[in-house]
Amino acid sequence: MILEAVMLNVKHGMEQDFEGAFPQASNIISSMNGYISHELHKCLEIEGKYLLLVKWEHLEAHTIGFRNSPEYQEWKQLLHHxxxxxxxxxxxxPILIFR
Known part of the structure; x- marks a missing residue:
């Protein structure tokens, strides 16, 4: 398992629009081969800051499978702006996992 971690800084005043677009983007990423799960967290201290965590079966599921897919173009259209x-x-x- 590989954990993708991304700190997202959303432009001021666009936080609600981002949060509104994210469920549609979630449907895209969750349909990909090698996808396990994902979480989006909103920072309590800094407005517009989010943490995206995505679990993949292996690195190439993200870097090749997702990034080279037509679905990634939809993802980009929805979120990158x-x-x-x-x-x-x-x-x-992972090197140590505690439960």
């Missing part, structure tokens, strides 16, 4: 600056995407692999 909200961000400033454009976010950096990072991937993590």
């Amino acid at each position: 909200f961000y400033d600056p454009f976010p950096t995407v990072e991937h993590f692999e």
Whole structure:
């Protein structure tokens, strides 16, 4: 399992529109091969800041499968205009899991 972590900075005044568009984008990403789950968190201290966490079966499910798909073009159309600056995407692999 790979965890994709993305800090999203949504342009001031566009937070409601972003949150309104995200459920449709969620339908897109959740239909992809290799997708496990995702979460969107809103920062309590900084307005317009969100954390997106996506679990993938393997790195290529995201970097190749999703990013090279027609569905990714829909995702971009729905969400990318909200961000400033454009976010950096990072991937993590688990080394310790506690339950």
